[in-house]
Structures are given as C-alpha cells and as structure tokens.
Amino acid sequence: MTISISAIYTPPLSQNPLFVPSPISKLPRFSPPRSAILCFSSSPPPPPDMDATTGPSLYPLHRSKTLHLVRHAQGIHNVEGEKDHSAYMSYDLFDAHLTPLGWNQVDNLHKHVQACGLSKRVELVITSPLLRTMQTAVGVFGGGAYSDGIDVPPLMVANAGNSNHPAISSLNCPPFIAVELCREHLGVHPCDKRRSVSEYRPLFPAIDFSLIENEDDILWTPDIREKNEEVASRGLKFLNWLWTRKEKEIAIVTHSGFLYHTLSAFGNDCHPSIKSEICTHFANCELRSVVIVDRSLMGSDSSTTNYPGKIPQGPDLPSDIADEKQSEKGASK
16 A cells, blocks of 8 residues: 655655665564554645645544654753764763753753643653653653652652652653654664663663563664664654554654654645744754644544434434435426
C-alpha cells in the first residue's frame, strides 16, 4: 500500500531499490502492522476548486492524535559545541547530560505544562533513551520532588546523570517509555551514544525500557554518521508506529535534528507561514503541539464522542432531502 503525506510524499528509503541501508539504519521491532497516512495540517486533500492554503477544513476527531513535541533542555554538548564545533567528537561528552541552565529550562517548562493543564491531558510520555532527554522528560512531565513513604518507584533517583537534582516522583504521572526510533542522528558524535539499559534502569526506575531490544547501543558507530534522509525515514517509521498506540494525546521528548528532519516532510499543503511554523528548528526545551491525522481509513479506533441518532427511530428526513426526493418522483412520472 502506498502511503501519501500531505501533498508530497517521499517513500521511506527502505522502499527505494537503490538504497542500501547502513548498519545504523536497521532499527528493530517497529514494523507497523498497518499503514497510516499522516499529515500535520488539519486539511484533507482539497477538491480541485479549493486552494489548500485557504480556509478551514474538517477531519474526524477519532482519526487524529495530538502530539506535544519537546526538544531536550540545554546539555553540556550544546555549550561545548557552541564554543568549538570539534568538541562534538570528544568522548568527554559521551551521553551528554543537562547543564544547570538546562535544569532551569526544565523547571520553567514544568510550570508551564502544569499551568496550562497539559500535564493532566497527556496519556503517555515517550522519550529518547539518552540522559538529556530522559532528564528533560521526567523533569517536565514528572510528579515533582519525590516524597519518602510513598510506595511508587521514582521516575529519576537523586543526582541521576550528575544532575545535582532531587529524585522525581512518578505519582499521578502518565506512563513513560523509552523508544530508540526517536533518537538523535546516530554515529560519530559520542554525545549521541547511549549507555547500556542496565545502567539506565537504576537511574530511572519508572521508565519502561522494554521496547529497547539490545542491552548495549549497537546503532551508534564511531565512523558512520546517519544521513539526514535516514533520520527523516526513521522519523516517519516512528510516526507510523504511534498509530499502533491507543493513546490519543502523547508527549514526545527528543532531539533537534530528529524533529527538524522528520517534520520537514510535512506542511506542504499548508500556507507557507504554517509550513515554516512546523519545520523550523527547535530551541532547547521548546514545546510545540501538533495534530496528526489518519487519511488511510485504516484506523481501527471508533469514536468515543460520536452518537448515531435515530434512537428511537422516527420520521427525520431533512427537508432539503425530502424536496429532492419529491422532485425525483415528479420527474419519473
């Protein structure tokens, strides 16, 4: 089945007969059981006489999901790379953690999601399995300071990843899962290499790592940097995988490159200003909320708010339809 995205679609590289995947492009487990057609605009393909960049449009609510996209807060690699780009090659920045300023950014975003009510609506938090993204995820969407005597595992133990930060509770929080598909560019830069799963679990006890199949990071290689188009292809796989989830409102904490190259595939049927709003680079700890819609009619979820009407059944033919039927009868005589 062909998947189309907005007005323009570039097939995943794995479907291109000229593409030979590199080792870092082979991510396990996430082969979606069905195709979902995705679009970050709210408009379906317009009829011939309608300009896609003008006017509102409609789409069934139950064929959509709301995504709250977050780039991680400032990491030590951001600071050192700004001073000297060659620092990205340094193993001193392996699995870069947040800076003190980064934690301030996390605290500010946490206050925002609490104040706007977003923290109560999110049903699931997905995070890239690196220190800086998991620290950001639990700090923004977690339950605040951990309290002794409450029998729930913390989202993060105290001082995890050189954070000098108190433990963060998982009380009254949505589930958190780590997903490799939404990692940053793979390869070459040590700041983008993850630790073993067994190292992360004691630091983030309430994060679910079960979707990560390999204990060690076999995706990152020291000599091959993932290409931009490979990141975009991986991003589309990730979005398709989201359609296998039952949750309708999901927060995703990930990376600048992953977000930029994934989102650049969208917005081609929108007004240019909307396209720009979708596809610009994220600042550290920036949050943007978007809606994706399933145009393929493959979605299995039924609406929880639609009501069929005609119960009890009775005369309810709209007057304009009745007029048409009467006209048809008259014409047939």
